[in-house]
Amino acid sequence: MINLALGFARELLGRWGLWVLLGGIFTASQVSFDTTLGDANIGPYLAYVSLWPIALLFRCGWLMQKRRAEGWPLEERLRDPRGYRAPLAEFLALLLLMIGGLLLAGLAVLVPGVQSPTGGASLFPVSLQNSADGGWEFDLGGQVPDGGQMLLTLDWSQIDPPQQALAIRNAEGAEVLATAGEILRWPLQKEEAESGKVQLFAPAGTKLRLFRPLVRLEVPQPGGSDLWLLLLRQTLFFLPLMAILLALARFGQVRASLAAWAVFFFGSLAAYHPPTRLGDAGLGWLAKVFLLLKHSLPNVEGLISNGYRFERYSGTTSTGALVVWLAVGVLALLLACKRRAAR
Amino acid sequence: MSSSAVLRFEQLVLSRGKKRVAGPLDLSLQAGERGLVTGPNGSGKTTLVLAVAGLIAPGGGKLSTPKRIGLAPQEPEFPLHQSCSFYFRQLLALGSTPASEQAGALKRSLELFQLQEFADRPIGELSRGWRQRLNLARAWLGEPQLLVLDEPQTALDPSGMDSLTNALDALAKSAVLIVAPEGVGCCDLAPLVLDLKSGVPDLNAKAGAQL
Amino acid sequence: MNPSPSVWLQRCLAIWIALAVAGSLLAGIQPLGQSAGQSAQSWWTARRYQQADADLDLLGLRDLGQQYLHQTGNGTPLHFAIYQIGFAASGPSMNRLPADALDWAKVGAKLAGDSVDKLPAPWEALQTQSHVLVERAFPISADPQDLHVGLRAMEWFLASGGGPNALSRLTSAAYRDFLLLPPSERRTFLLNRMLAESSDESPAQPR
Numbered sequence: 001m002i003n004l005a006l007g008f009a010r011e012l013l014g015r016w017g018l019w020v021l022l023g024g025i026f027t028a029s030q031v032s033f034d035t036t037l038g039d040a041n042i043g044p045y046l047a048y049v050s051l052w053p054i055a056l057l058f059r060c061g062w063l064m065q066k067r068r069a070e071g072w073p074l075e076e077r078l079r080d081p082r083g084y085r086a087p088l089a090e091f092l093a094l095l096l097l098m099i100g101g102l103l104l105a106g107l108a109v110l111v112p113g114v115q116s117p118t119g120g121a122s123l124f125p126v127s128l129q130n131s132a133d134g135g136w137e138f139d140l141g142g143q144v145p146d147g148g149q150m151l152l153t154l155d156w157s158q159i160d161p162p163q164q165a166l167a168i169r170n171a172e173g174a175e176v177l178a179t180a181g182e183i184l185r186w187p188l189q190k191e192e193a194e195s196g197k198v199q200l201f202a203p204a205g206t207k208l209r210l211f212r213p214l215v216r217l218e219v220p221q222p223g224g225s226d227l228w229l230l231l232l233r234q235t236l237f238f239l240p241l242m243a244i245l246l247a248l249a250r251f252g253q254v255r256a257s258l259a260a261w262a263v264f265f266f267g268s269l270a271a272y273h274p275p276t277r278l279g280d281a282g283l284g285w286l287a288k289v290f291l292l293l294k295h296s297l298p299n300v301e302g303l304i305s306n307g308y309r310f311e312r313y314s315g316t317t318s319t320g321a322l323v324v325w326l327a328v329g330v331l332a333l334l335l336a337c338k339r340r341a342a343r
Numbered sequence: 344m345s346s347s348a349v350l351r352f353e354q355l356v357l358s359r360g361k362k363r364v365a366g367p368l369d370l371s372l373q374a375g376e377r378g379l380v381t382g383p384n385g386s387g388k389t390t391l392v393l394a395v396a397g398l399i400a401p402g403g404g405k406l407s408t409p410k411r412i413g414l415a416p417q418e419p420e421f422p423l424h425q426s427c428s429f430y431f432r433q434l435l436a437l438g439s440t441p442a443s444e445q446a447g448a449l450k451r452s453l454e455l456f457q458l459q460e461f462a463d464r465p466i467g468e469l470s471r472g473w474r475q476r477l478n479l480a481r482a483w484l485g486e487p488q489l490l491v492l493d494e495p496q497t498a499l500d501p502s503g504m505d506s507l508t509n510a511l512d513a514l515a516k517s518a519v520l521i522v523a524p525e526g527v528g529c530c531d532l533a534p535l536v537l538d539l540k541s542g543v544p545d546l547n548a549k550a551g552a553q554l
Numbered sequence: 555m556n557p558s559p560s561v562w563l564q565r566c567l568a569i570w571i572a573l574a575v576a577g578s579l580l581a582g583i584q585p586l587g588q589s590a591g592q593s594a595q596s597w598w599t600a601r602r603y604q605q606a607d608a609d610l611d612l613l614g615l616r617d618l619g620q621q622y623l624h625q626t627g628n629g630t631p632l633h634f635a636i637y638q639i640g641f642a643a644s645g646p647s648m649n650r651l652p653a654d655a656l657d658w659a660k661v662g663a664k665l666a667g668d669s670v671d672k673l674p675a676p677w678e679a680l681q682t683q684s685h686v687l688v689e690r691a692f693p694i695s696a697d698p699q700d701l702h703v704g705l706r707a708m709e710w711f712l713a714s715g716g717g718p719n720a721l722s723r724l725t726s727a728a729y730r731d732f733l734l735l736p737p738s739e740r741r742t743f744l745l746n747r748m749l750a751e752s753s754d755e756s757p758a759q760p761r
Binding site for chain 3: 031037038039043044047048050051054122123124125151153154155156157159162164179180181182183185211212213214216218248252253254255258259261262264265266267268269271272273274284286287289290304306307308309310
Binding site: 071 | 412413416445481485
């Protein structure tokens with residue numbers, strides 16, 4: 001099995017694959033972390049590194065298609081009557097190459113002369129959805145990672161007689177003391193972080209107002225030490241996609257290159273983060289259809305969150321969603337190993 | 344009909360879609376036996392090969408085949424960019440040959456058809472005749488219990504034919520089913536056991552030839 | 555003859571791909587890997603920003619700052635552009651005519667005001683806006699509208715205590731002093747505060 005997997009991996013890499021990977025990771029690390037060229041942000045680096053599994057997905061589709069034209073299905077049927085060796089070897093090859101890419105991507109940050117990201121926190125503007133007397137409702141645009149908090153700048157000038165401190169609470173009764181002249185930090189409760197919706201109330205009749213353009217969401221920014229975890233999450237996002245490709249091409253017996261495109265867009269849907277207002281999109285109805293489809297999938301956006309602002313959704317995938325996502329992959333792999341009867 | 348038969352048909356009907364192509368057919372081949380199936384174009388020879396290889400389901404009757412089958416199709420397909428040895432190593436890994444025996448199996452199959460000097464060359468560089476030898480070597484690879492050869496003499500020069508004859512003669516544990524059109528000179532390779540002439544079933548022979 | 559299940563599946567996949575392509579083009583679905591392209595684009599914007607002439611191509615600098623903010627959420631280049639346009643371009647070292655200097659100051663102050671709801675750290679922009687108005691605009695022309703804008707920026711800045719990472723507690727204390735005053739005296743307090751802050755220090759140069 002391992003020889004078969006290594007052979008497939010060698011075919012996947014082709015003549016230039018290894019050099020493309022090495023060159024790509026070196027370039028990505030330079031433009032991300034070099035002291036003069038980069039801005040020490042992990043997000044873009046993750047985005048560049050994510051191109052490797054995407055390339056593998058398409059390369060695998062192309063190669064499976066090519067193998068079909070080269071008579072592999074016949075040889076598989078003759079030599080592997082139970083039909084599980086080839087799909088498992090293909091999956092193993094993809095896994096090996098993805099882990100190889102992950103290791104190289106992780107090590108690239110250790111190269112001397114690069115600046116390792118130090119973490120910290122990022123701020124995001126927040127839109128106020130509703131404002132009633134003494135109450136504010138915020139839409140944070142989806143789930144917020146652990147440790148997220150809202151920063152509110154309050155206008156105390158209308159309160160008569162003047163007050164220096166007031167308790168701000170949410171509907172569940174959680175309270176934080178706000179002090180005049182200081183930004184109110186509201187640590188998001190579990191439900192608030194999960195739903196991305198926050199409703200806060202000032203004491204009734206106090207005329208405490210909010211400087212609406214100054215509302216911000218603060219999210220912890222992963223540092224260099226979190227890179228391995230982030231790369232692993234990215235790999236876990238792609239593994240089920242690879243299995244689905246194998247299932248479609250083998251059990252579904254569709255053209256593997258077509259299956260690769262279908263899986264690519266399926267992954268895009270799983271990673272899709274809908275805009276707060278769907279009407280903003282050119283085709284609102286289509287966005288709604290995709291949103292419906294997306295809600296039928298486990299929330300795995302947090303696994304593949306990359307690019308600038310990646311910390312906004314990074315790590316928002318729950319263990320349950322991850323288990324379901326991986327279970328989809330296992331099912332797909334089982335299906336790929338199931339040989340269809342001759343017709 | 345012997346229960347130790349490697350290949351056995353009983354009232355086998357071959358069909359493509361809803362169209363009946365041939366049958367009912369009866370045949371039994373034991374280990375070490377060879378048989379020749381002939382018939383004119385369109386009589387169902389390739390359908391029979393596909394059915395034996397498990398690529399299509401029979402239209403009726405019983406078909407019993409061994410686990411390890413080597414097939415040399417009439418129009419073989421190869422990964423032209425790969426070397427013969429890399430390709431064969433992949434095939435051996437795909438099959439049930441233990442890893443420790445794979446190198447020996449690879450060497451034997453290449454030697455049978457004098458392909459050693461082409462082992463590290465891309466398959467695409469081989470001529471048609473050498474590709475046919477490779478096709479046969481592939482069928483031999485992994486010591487199958489049943490060899491199915493569809494028009495094996497195609498594109499072979501006299502030296503290639505000698506190799507094929509020698510390779511067939513060296514087989515002791517495998518049954519061989521050769522499929523060829525009428526009158527193409529495969530009678531030297533195996534005795535006629537089945538004539539698929541226009542779907543006429545009563546010409547079926549019952550026994551294979553004992554080597 | 556009915557098509558086989560795999561043919562049906564293939565057709566379904568083709569429809570799915572067509573829908574997804576339409577979704578990517580028209581409904582905001584982001585294909586996997588697009589963020590890599592966007593990151594590369596942002597990196598290129600950052601390079602252009604670093605190579606831009608911060609003294610001559612002020613509006614280009616602003617555009618690049620806005621572009622970078624939109625692409626990455628990082629407001630530092632835009633804040634620097636606000637500083638350059640509002641503060642540096644209208645400064646004495648540029649030897650501009652007063653009307654010209656005033657124009658630049660107003661452009662800078664307006665840019666700061668317009669960016670407050672978009673910048674990740676708007677408190678710095680409020681402070682810069684206030685500084686620009688008090689140091690560059692007010693000495694040339696006491697426009698009541700500018701005064702109103704400047705006072706509002708200073709009030710918001712004080713209310714925020716200088717932002718979440720402010721080192722000094724003096725801003726918070728100043729806001730509490732401001733609240734204790736009767737409404738009629740608050741404008742004067744804010745104006746004095748603006749003048750005091752501008753004489754204390756120049757705004758931090760963010761580049």
